[in-house]
Amino acid sequence: MSGLLIAEQVLNGLQYGVMLFLMAAGLTLVFGVMGLINLAHGSLYMVGAFACAAVAAATGSFWLGLAAALAAAALAGAIVERVVIRRLYARDHLDQVLATFALILIFSEGTRWLFGSFPLYLSVPAALEGAVRLPGGIDYPLYRLAIIAIGLAVAAGLFWLIGGTRLGTRIRAGEADREMIAALGVDIDRLYTIVFALGAALAGLAGALVGTIQSVQVGMGEPVLILAFVVIVIGGIGSIRGALAGALLVGLTDTLGKVFLPVAFAAVMDPADANAVGSALASMLIYVLMAAVLVLRPRGLYGAA
Amino acid sequence: MDYLKRGFGALLLGGLLAGAAQADGVKVGMITTLSGGGAGLGIDVRDGFLLALKMAGDAGAAVEVVIEDDQRKPDVAVQLADKMIQSDQVDVLTGIIWSNLAMAVVPAATAQGKFYLSPNAGPSQLAGAGCHENYFNVAWQNDNLHEAAGAYANDAGFAKSFILAPNYPAGKDALTGYKRFFEGEVVQEVYSKLGQTDYAAEIAQIRASGADSVFFFLPGGMGIAFLKQYAGSGVDLPVVGPAFSFDQGILQAVGEAALGVKNTSQWSKDLDNPANTAFVAAFQAEYGRLPSLYASQGYDTANLLLSAMAKADVDDQDAFRAALKAAEFDSVRGSFAFGPNHHPIQDIYVREVIQEGDVFTNRIVSKAMEGHSDAYAADCSM
Numbered sequence: 200m201s202g203l204l205i206a207e208q209v210l211n212g213l214q215y216g217v218m219l220f221l222m223a224a225g226l227t228l229v230f231g232v233m234g235l236i237n238l239a240h241g242s243l244y245m246v247g248a249f250a251c252a253a254v255a256a257a258t259g260s261f262w263l264g265l266a267a268a269l270a271a272a273a274l275a276g277a278i279v280e281r282v283v284i285r286r287l288y289a290r291d292h293l294d295q296v297l298a299t300f301a302l303i304l305i306f307s308e309g310t311r312w313l314f315g316s317f318p319l320y321l322s323v324p325a326a327l328e329g330a331v332r333l334p335g336g337i338d339y340p341l342y343r344l345a346i347i348a349i350g351l352a353v354a355a356g357l358f359w360l361i362g363g364t365r366l367g368t369r370i371r372a373g374e375a376d377r378e379m380i381a382a383l384g385v386d387i388d389r390l391y392t393i394v395f396a397l398g399a400a401l402a403g404l405a406g407a408l409v410g411t412i413q414s415v416q417v418g419m420g421e422p423v424l425i426l427a428f429v430v431i432v433i434g435g436i437g438s439i440r441g442a443l444a445g446a447l448l449v450g451l452t453d454t455l456g457k458v459f460l461p462v463a464f465a466a467v468m469d470p471a472d473a474n475a476v477g478s479a480l481a482s483m484l485i486y487v488l489m490a491a492v493l494v495l496r497p498r499g500l501y502g503a504a
Numbered sequence: 505m506d507y508l509k510r511g512f513g514a515l516l517l518g519g520l521l522a523g524a525a526q527a528d529g530v531k532v533g534m535i536t537t538l539s540g541g542g543a544g545l546g547i548d549v550r551d552g553f554l555l556a557l558k559m560a561g562d563a564g565a566a567v568e569v570v571i572e573d574d575q576r577k578p579d580v581a582v583q584l585a586d587k588m589i590q591s592d593q594v595d596v597l598t599g600i601i602w603s604n605l606a607m608a609v610v611p612a613a614t615a616q617g618k619f620y621l622s623p624n625a626g627p628s629q630l631a632g633a634g635c636h637e638n639y640f641n642v643a644w645q646n647d648n649l650h651e652a653a654g655a656y657a658n659d660a661g662f663a664k665s666f667i668l669a670p671n672y673p674a675g676k677d678a679l680t681g682y683k684r685f686f687e688g689e690v691v692q693e694v695y696s697k698l699g700q701t702d703y704a705a706e707i708a709q710i711r712a713s714g715a716d717s718v719f720f721f722l723p724g725g726m727g728i729a730f731l732k733q734y735a736g737s738g739v740d741l742p743v744v745g746p747a748f749s750f751d752q753g754i755l756q757a758v759g760e761a762a763l764g765v766k767n768t769s770q771w772s773k774d775l776d777n778p779a780n781t782a783f784v785a786a787f788q789a790e791y792g793r794l795p796s797l798y799a800s801q802g803y804d805t806a807n808l809l810l811s812a813m814a815k816a817d818v819d820d821q822d823a824f825r826a827a828l829k830a831a832e833f834d835s836v837r838g839s840f841a842f843g844p845n846h847h848p849i850q851d852i853y854v855r856e857v858i859q860e861g862d863v864f865t866n867r868i869v870s871k872a873m874e875g876h877s878d879a880y881a882a883d884c885s886m
Contacts, residue, residue: 201712204708204709208705211705214704215702215704316543317544317756317757318544318754319757320756320758320759322732322759322760330736338711340704342736411732412702413701413732413733414728414729414732414754415757416724416725417543422701423701454704457697458709461694471693474693475695478694479671
């Protein structure tokens with residue numbers, strides 16, 4: 200196993216982590232600020248991907264598709280918040296899970312009704328096609344580098360938004376005590392709609408960016424949703440910094456685990472068995488990681504004490 | 505009022521007449537996946553099946569079909585099968601796409617004296633020791649297309665393969681099937697997570713492995729993701745896989761990333777026989793899209809059923825079973841026969857992904873295996 204391969208796999212883990220962050224950031228924002236478990240976050244990811252694919256197919260421009268993905272997911276998020284989610288804040292988590300699970304089914308079958316049962320076509324824009332040679336001689340797909348850059352830019356933007364703007368101050372205040380900031384004259388209903396739409400837009404952005412190199416199909420959001428929950432539990436619910444740390448940790452653990460575990464086991468046992476054991480263990484590695492983090496820090500890495 | 509009563513009378517009488525007519529017909533319960541991510545496959549099987557009935561005219565009208573959606577969930581499929589057997593009293597069950605659902609439904613259904621005609625799933629358990637006289641697989645045994653890919657790799661002169669499949673029973677069967685026929689060296693064998701959508705790590709391993717070819721089995725969305733990422737990675741080793749990642753339904757989503765890729769299939773839309781030509785034209789006319797592998801399997805399943813109905817009454821189980829076993833219908837695959845374990849003996853082809861106008865599709869380049877059966881028939885004592 201060469202140093203080059205290891206470096207490339209670290210890059211892959213980083214990129215996977217950034218992809219997870221885009222998905223987890225919106226989820227943790229909604230969960231942290233509004234105390235709402237939103238299982239339909241994966242559906243908003245799907246809405247983004249389908250909007251991007253449909254607009255890109257109609258106009259021929261990936262970038263218009265990306266803009267449409269943001270707009271469609273934010274709009275869908277705002278509507279869902281006004282119509283359904285608003286009634287759930289006072290309810291317990293079980294009611295929220297049931298209602299948002301119903302939303303998953305409605306979104307999935309609605310999308311199937313609109314776009315049909317077959318996956319849609321969405322491809323990398325011409326400007327980002329192909330691979331580039333990085334220093335050290337690694338050929339790495341340009342699009343994946345772009346995802347890393349966009350993800351880090353979104354992270355920086357969110358830190359600024361939460362920490363450096365008036366809206367961010369209100370969001371943090373709402374997280375701490377929603378009655379108090381309502382009493383201080385902040386329109387809490389509008390604030391919640393904005394936060395939910397922002398979270399939805401982030402999911403839509405992730406769906407469009409990731410759908411481009413994966414598959415745009417009904418049900419694409421659910422597997423990512425589970426990973427996103429793992430990320431925010433590891434990072435600490437409600438913390439953007441935690442989501443970033445958790446996402447990178449999960450991305451690196453998953454990628455490096457599945458590559459190196461079979462190799463490591465091969466050193467001590469028969470190659471065929473090592474492969475089977477290593478692959479099986481790699482599949483559960485992130486859950487082991489989550490369990491370990493929860494044992495050491497029950498509220499996650501950056502969770503409020 | 506009188507008018508209304510007469511109306512009801514006519515309806516009742518109509519119902520009775522219809523009931524009487526069906527005494528000679530066959531009632532089929534179709535359990536298939538019509539919602540969620542895997543719906544494209546179930547819809548194609550259903551559409552192919554119903555098309556064959558429609559084209560058969562009166563004979564097709566004697567078949568009553570109850571269609572239900574299994575949502576790709578084994579527990580739902582079992583409930584539907586119970587309902588169809590007990591309250592709908594169907595004679596024949598069919599339609600299941602996924603092997604885990606088939607394993608949950610088929611043994612119980614055949615044990616209750618129902619016929620099961622599989623239009624897709626062909627788990628090895630049902631081909632070997634778990635075979636049953638009332639179970640007929642009209643598609644393939646799960647290993648078949650992978651075995652053909654191994655045979656093709658030999659013909660293509662590949663000496664070192666990197667092989668990749670998801671870590672679940674059908675994925676393991678796939679790699680076993682490939683290795684059963686591939687004579688070269690397997691340089692690396694990787695099991696990815698089921699449902700995994702990011703393959704950057706696997707592609708980096710392919711690049712570093714020193715292989716001269718890649719075999720992969722990644723059905724549905726996994727295959728779309730892999731092919732798109734592989735095409736963008738700068739690795740250009742030849743890729744071969746079974747038809748599942750290259751069927752008509754998903755090729756449009758993969759786009760030019762799939763162009764030129766070889767895949768193995770028992771069917772292709774350009775197979776030159778009268779039954780297939782008629783099928784492809786009729787399917788396009790009826791549904792406005794090109795048929796897929798799954799549609800062809802649904803169509804063959806219905807035609808097999810019709811051929812048995814023409815020879816025997818379904819209530820005479822032995823005669824009906826013998827008529828099914830004879831498989832005297834014009835398969836869209838050309839030659840088709842059942843082996844001793846009621847699984848197909850058929851030719852398997854190598855196809856290449858091409859572009860016709862705006863549409864991505866397949867054309868046959870060669871025959872990978874002729875009159876191929878499966879590795880489990882010897883374990884079946886029927």
